[in-house]
Amino acid sequence: MLFHRSAGLLAGASLLALSLAVPPASIAASMPLLAKTAVQADDVSASAAFNALIEDFEAFEHENSPGARARDGDLEAAGQWYDVSEASLDAQATAEANFLQRLEAIDAAALDDNERISHAVLDYILRFRVELAPFDEARRPFNNDSGFFSAPSYASASTRLRTIDRADAWVTRINAIPGFFDANIEWMRRGLADGFTQPRLIAELAASQVEALSDPDTLHGLLIAPIEGMPENLPADELARVRDEAETAIRDSAIPAYENLLAFLRDEYIPQTRESLGVSEVPEGRQYYQTLVRYHTTLDTSPEEVHQRGLNEVARIRGEMDEVIERSGFEGSFAEFLNFLRTDPQFYAETPEELLMHAAWISKRADDAMPRFFGHLPRLPYGVRPVPDTMAPTYTTGRYWPGDIDNGVAGGYMVNTYDLTQRPLYTLPALTVHEAVPGHHHQISIAAELEDVPDFRRNSYITAFGEGWGLYTETLATDMGLYTTPYEEFGRLTYEMWRACRLVVDTGIHYMGWTQDQAEACLLENSALAPHNVRTEVQRYISWAGQALAYKSGELLMRDLRARAEARLGTDFDIRAFHDHLLADGAMPLSALEAKMVDWIEEQAAAVTEQSE
Numbered sequence: 001m002l003f004h005r006s007a008g009l010l011a012g013a014s015l016l017a018l019s020l021a022v023p024p025a026s027i028a029a030s031m032p033l034l035a036k037t038a039v040q041a042d043d044v045s046a047s048a049a050f051n052a053l054i055e056d057f058e059a060f061e062h063e064n065s066p067g068a069r070a071r072d073g074d075l076e077a078a079g080q081w082y083d084v085s086e087a088s089l090d091a092q093a094t095a096e097a098n099f100l101q102r103l104e105a106i107d108a109a110a111l112d113d114n115e116r117i118s119h120a121v122l123d124y125i126l127r128f129r130v131e132l133a134p135f136d137e138a139r140r141p142f143n144n145d146s147g148f149f150s151a152p153s154y155a156s157a158s159t160r161l162r163t164i165d166r167a168d169a170w171v172t173r174i175n176a177i178p179g180f181f182d183a184n185i186e187w188m189r190r191g192l193a194d195g196f197t198q199p200r201l202i203a204e205l206a207a208s209q210v211e212a213l214s215d216p217d218t219l220h221g222l223l224i225a226p227i228e229g230m231p232e233n234l235p236a237d238e239l240a241r242v243r244d245e246a247e248t249a250i251r252d253s254a255i256p257a258y259e260n261l262l263a264f265l266r267d268e269y270i271p272q273t274r275e276s277l278g279v280s281e282v283p284e285g286r287q288y289y290q291t292l293v294r295y296h297t298t299l300d301t302s303p304e305e306v307h308q309r310g311l312n313e314v315a316r317i318r319g320e321m322d323e324v325i326e327r328s329g330f331e332g333s334f335a336e337f338l339n340f341l342r343t344d345p346q347f348y349a350e351t352p353e354e355l356l357m358h359a360a361w362i363s364k365r366a367d368d369a370m371p372r373f374f375g376h377l378p379r380l381p382y383g384v385r386p387v388p389d390t391m392a393p394t395y396t397t398g399r400y401w402p403g404d405i406d407n408g409v410a411g412g413y414m415v416n417t418y419d420l421t422q423r424p425l426y427t428l429p430a431l432t433v434h435e436a437v438p439g440h441h442h443q444i445s446i447a448a449e450l451e452d453v454p455d456f457r458r459n460s461y462i463t464a465f466g467e468g469w470g471l472y473t474e475t476l477a478t479d480m481g482l483y484t485t486p487y488e489e490f491g492r493l494t495y496e497m498w499r500a501c502r503l504v505v506d507t508g509i510h511y512m513g514w515t516q517d518q519a520e521a522c523l524l525e526n527s528a529l530a531p532h533n534v535r536t537e538v539q540r541y542i543s544w545a546g547q548a549l550a551y552k553s554g555e556l557l558m559r560d561l562r563a564r565a566e567a568r569l570g571t572d573f574d575i576r577a578f579h580d581h582l583l584a585d586g587a588m589p590l591s592a593l594e595a596k597m598v599d600w601i602e603e604q605a606a607a608v609t610e611q612s613e
Contacts, residue, residue, distance in 0.1 A: 046110035079172030139191030143543035292546030310503025352417035378445035382411035392418035400440035422532035468554010
């Protein structure tokens with residue numbers, strides 16, 4: 001729907017040309033039919049070309065995804081990791097450039113509404129893959145809390161083995177870990193040679209994660225779990241065989257691979273990494289960051305504009321925080337109120353189980369409110385789970401892990417139970433709705449159920465859309481009645497301030513040369529986030545340049561769209577219809593979302609007018 005405006009401009013130009021050269025009456029009489037025939041032919045031609053492109057692109061994506069091929073029954077693929085060799089990545093970059101060239105030759109205005117959205121999404125995917133390809137991001141294959149070395153533990157958690165053939169493939173995959181790690185190490189060595197590395201701070205955090213995973217008992221427990229979960233009615237001798245082979249693979253392949261990686265990080269990588277924090281400090285880093293800003297926000301914007309937007313939001317939210325403090329009855333300064341929230345025992349769980357129970361109770365209250373705000377609810381359920389111990393110390397407060405209904409895996413609202421003194425209960429409602437429902441679980445599960453759309457529409461996660469939605473739902477939870485005390489309302493504002501500070505901090509670190517202390521000060525002085533959370537969050541921004549900019553970009557647009565709809569439709573505004581339509585087509589760039597929702601608002605207004613006449 002983004003392209004309606006372009007079509008209108010083209011139509012206007014055509015009318016102007018006709019007014020300057022009026023044809024004879026006989027020709028003029030036949031022009032509407034001729035024009036209609038030409039447009040129809042163009043539509044068919046554009047649609048056919050676009051659908052052929054989609055078919056080729058998705059076949060290419062499928063071929064390059066072992067996970068997708070494995071889900072389709074390819075046992076060879078089920079034993080593989082992603083191919084990150086230089087030859088493979090170069091071939092992918094060449095193919096993606098060709099796909100983009102074909103896409104640019106298609107007139108999006110000649111496509112139907114559904115195809116236009118697909119065109120906008122595919123254009124976003126391909127354009128930024130092509131723009132980012134020269135930066136060889138494979139040279140930095142990890143961030144502060146995960147990386148390629150996390151892939152085996154993630155795969156283990158999502159693998160359900162129901163047949164002996166699948167179990168054999170899992171053993172093959174364990175044996176393939178050394179080659180997968182070696183390919184990534186080669187990219188990291190290239191990064192060292194080029195000066196394109198993570199900062200030493202982040203490399204040391206990665207080493208601590210690899211060290212935890214290198215523990216033989218820990219790694220064995222992770223990788224043997226899919227074997228232990230196999231159906232007991234399978235042949236006992238075959239179960240014993242694959243169990244023995246898995247044990248051997250873990251001992252002879254997986255454990256040595258992790259030990260070798262740890263030695264590489266400690267002895268070779270960390271000593272040669274940079275002390276500086278910002279990605280602007282690496283070769284071509286400023287250009288790289290400018291590209292990342294546009295990629296993650298999906299907007300044609302600059303680091304300077306984003307930084308100022310963040311400062312404006314910090315000031316606005318700070319004013320709302322002062323109002324909540326006044327309503328709470330607290331007597332003291334802003335800093336004293338933050339200290340009260342960070343230190344008073346009433347705001348903290350005493351055991352991991354207590355924290356999980358609070359999260360589960362909030363989740364069920366959110367579930368209970370969902371039908372009042374959404375007409376379309378997904379089939380896939382979700383669970384409340386603790387973040388695994390191996391990653392919890394450097395992991396965020398909470399996160400959503402997508403499920404897979406075909407593979408029998410529910411979505412996961414992951415709650416970090418590490419260091420309970422840093423996990424305040426007053427922020428838990430905002431965290432819960434963002435990660436579970438109506439946030440990530442709802443949005444991602446709805447997208448997975450889309451019909452009559454290409455696979456890339458179901459599977460694409462455009463951060464500005466997905467994280468913008470998650471942050472939007474934190475405010476929506478006020479309408480849902482999920483904040484029951486001024487402290488929980490302040491927790492919501494703390495989370496909003498957290499995302500506003502991200503705009504300031506991310507651009508500050510990566511474009512303006514900020515120190516870690518400067519970055520942490522924005523969060524410590526303006527929010528009630530616990531100090532441990534502040535440290536891990538800033539480490540995340542240091543390691544994952546630009547990603548933190550997406551949240552506020554998407555949320556501000558979605559709030560603005562709702563305000564426009566409410567103002568235009570008045571008492572005829574239907575919150576359920578608004579939310580359903582916003583999510584109905586899956587993730588898309590923000591410009592496409594705005595065009596789509598503006599069209600919907602006008603269609604709703606026209607329908608109301610028609611009914612009243």
